Amino acid sequence: MMITLQKDRYETLGHLGSGATSRVDKARDNVIGRIVARKTFLNGFGEDLEQQFLREAQIIGQLSDPCIVQLYDVGIDEQGTPFLVMEYVAGKTLEDHLGSSALTARRACAWAADLAGALALAHRAGIIHGDVKPGNILVTADNKVKLGDFGIARFVSQISGSGLLKGTPAYLAPEQIQGEPQDPRSDQFALGIALYQMLTGLKPFDGSSLGAVCAQILNADPVPPSRHNPALPQALDLIIARCLAKNPKDRFASCDELASALYPLARSRPPSAAPKTRKPIWW
Structure with missing residues (x-):
């Protein structure tokens, strides 16, 4: 009851x-x-x-x-x-942040890694989010991210072929568009799109109509992020390409694995010149 x-x-x-x-x-x-x-x-x-x-x-x-x-x-x-x-989370959504300023690669990787870890926890509990997108990611006053709106999530055992799991078209994985059984790697695909936006300010799949967007998701290979932002390391191109693979089997095996790939990039800094040292003065 x-x-x-x-x-x-x-x-x-x-x-x-x-x-x-x-x-x-x-x-x-x-x-x-x-x-x-x-x-x-x-x-x-x-x-x-x-x-x-x-x-x-x-x-x-x-x-x-x-x-x-x-x-x-x-x-x-x-x-x-x-x-x-x-x-209640006081702050703005990631969508709001993307509209006002670009993110550094370190911050984008840190946020995406944290979100991947949160999704991995949900996946271990048998829950697929089903609608990962910037509008459902909240950014707190101290610049931490929180994933919200699990309202359309369904148990993994209940979604296969049910047609109940819906999402936002621009963030759908190919298997969602085709009505095929979904698994946690569908959330990974959507998170990969959000990470691409954080790194470039652009969506990897875009079009003037729903049909055009879905056709790109199903058939087009996205432009590597470093083509839009040359400062990005090649490692990020490879991570994004794996997240956005058409076949779920070609993506990371889990969101934990994705988080492990992103955290080193979140901690890395651009190379800097060695500090100058003064010669000792002998008295």
Whole structure:
């Protein structure tokens, strides 16, 4: 049975955003006394889907990682509408950051590595995010990233051939477009697109229509990032190419492996001249 809402527990403070299936408000939890983000779905679920929604929320709520927006509560309101209560993150989305300034390669690699680690944790719990994109990545005031909106995630065992897992067209993997079974490497493909944007300011697959974008994802090889930004090392070209491989078998075996490839680049610095030393003075 679905958990019901304690009356007047969550006080709405302001609107944060809306999508095709839900809206998100800033709210105060009047029981605990903390500020939260409350996501309300615009349409109710049938009884079977409500139980699935609750089971998935229970799994997602157990994910604990600094780079995952924490899920605090789940239930239905007085009108029977399902909702999620999540950690409120003060800051902007990665999409906002990409629109205002370029990222350094070190920061892009650090953020992508942290996100890959968070996805690996979710994948080990049997959860595919399904909609990794800059708009679902929050950047905190201290320049850390958090992955949010696991609202369309499904258990791996439930998604094969179901057609239930949807996402944003420009970030879909080829297997998602073709309606084939998906696995965690579909999230890796989307993260590779986001990393490409962080490094170049451009999307690797773009077009004037949905069909054109999907055709590029299925058939076109993206331009190596270093062609747009010559300062990037060749190692990043290879990492991006592997993330964006058409065949999932050609991608990294896991997001943990991707994170391991990115962290050394996040720590590396451009070569600098050796410091000048003074000759000793003998008295």
